[in-house]
Amino acid sequence: MLKRRQNIAAFFAMQAVQFSLSHLQLAGLRCGDPLGPKVLALHGWLDNAASFLPLSGFMQNVDFLALDFAGHGHSAHRSPDAHYHLMDWVQDIHALVESLGWQQFHILGHSMGGIVGSLYSACFPERVLTLTMLEAFGPLTQEAQTSAQQLRDSVLSRLEIEKKEARHPPSFSKAVIARTMAGDIDKESARILVERNLVETDDGLKWRTDRRLRTISSLRMTDEQAKAFLCGIQCPVLAVRGESGFEKIRINQAKRREWIVNLKESSCEGGHHFHMQQPQVLAEQLRAFWGLNQP
Numbered sequence: 001m002l003k004r005r006q007n008i009a010a011f012f013a014m015q016a017v018q019f020s021l022s023h024l025q026l027a028g029l030r031c032g033d034p035l036g037p038k039v040l041a042l043h044g045w046l047d048n049a050a051s052f053l054p055l056s057g058f059m060q061n062v063d064f065l066a067l068d069f070a071g072h073g074h075s076a077h078r079s080p081d082a083h084y085h086l087m088d089w090v091q092d093i094h095a096l097v098e099s100l101g102w103q104q105f106h107i108l109g110h111s112m113g114g115i116v117g118s119l120y121s122a123c124f125p126e127r128v129l130t131l132t133m134l135e136a137f138g139p140l141t142q143e144a145q146t147s148a149q150q151l152r153d154s155v156l157s158r159l160e161i162e163k164k165e166a167r168h169p170p171s172f173s174k175a176v177i178a179r180t181m182a183g184d185i186d187k188e189s190a191r192i193l194v195e196r197n198l199v200e201t202d203d204g205l206k207w208r209t210d211r212r213l214r215t216i217s218s219l220r221m222t223d224e225q226a227k228a229f230l231c232g233i234q235c236p237v238l239a240v241r242g243e244s245g246f247e248k249i250r251i252n253q254a255k256r257r258e259w260i261v262n263l264k265e266s267s268c269e270g271g272h273h274f275h276m277q278q279p280q281v282l283a284e285q286l287r288a289f290w291g292l293n294q295p
Helices: 049-056 086-100 112-123 144-163 172-182 187-196 223-231 247-259 279-290
Strands: 015-020 025-032 038-042 063-068 105-110 128-134 198-201 204-207 237-242 263-268
Touching: 015 086, 025 049, 038 049, 038 086, 038 112, 049 063, 049 105, 049 187, 049 279, 086 112, 105 112, 112 128, 112 223, 128 279, 172 187, 172 204, 187 198, 223 247, 237 247, 237 279, 247 263, 263 279
Parallel strands: 038 063, 038 105, 105 128, 128 237, 237 263
Antiparallel strands: 015 025, 025 063, 198 204
């Protein structure tokens, strides 16, 4: 049974929201000042909007919307004939902000969310005031000559997952343990993410996440394509790394920093999910970057 305790979203004054787009139902968490600057927060792969719950306590003077990507959290899964392509999340974002009437806004993205945010910022520079990438620095890439093997591996992984029976956690505590073992995350952060990623049914607890998200990507960009996107970003960019975060991100940032014209770099104590571990420290950096003086 899920623990009956105070709802985390309510504790941080975040409200559950739903968005009916023409092609998809999306969900998220929202808080702050409805009349303040708009901030769209995008979580990482297999996380959800609750990734930004700790940070939300410091977002009083902005209109802060943390989105569940399709297939994650409380958002709908893509149809059975579709898959989770990186580019499709860019369309989801644009459809969302169009429905909200947001003409300009800040993007705050962690990991995969930072990658998607960088692509959106390059495609729609007139909309994005600033881009902040947390433990991210543009899309992951592979060499062009690996393209056929990438697609082959992707197709086989999709067929393979269809043969496997979905596995669900026997208890909330076991789910938290599984989440801590799956990635660089502490127990309390895992607890926050897991609570939004579970649904209680007559048959027990089930993961909300679409397991197709675990299949192999059809095709990754080349370095040349990644460079074209990052060079196309016109807004100011803040890149924040966890001091003990992923090494691959540190390498990409060192290699690519010259591709972004208006770039600021900083770091925070912690690992890949440092934004959940050090929310106040990060909030101070964000307020300064966004030009907000009050906490």
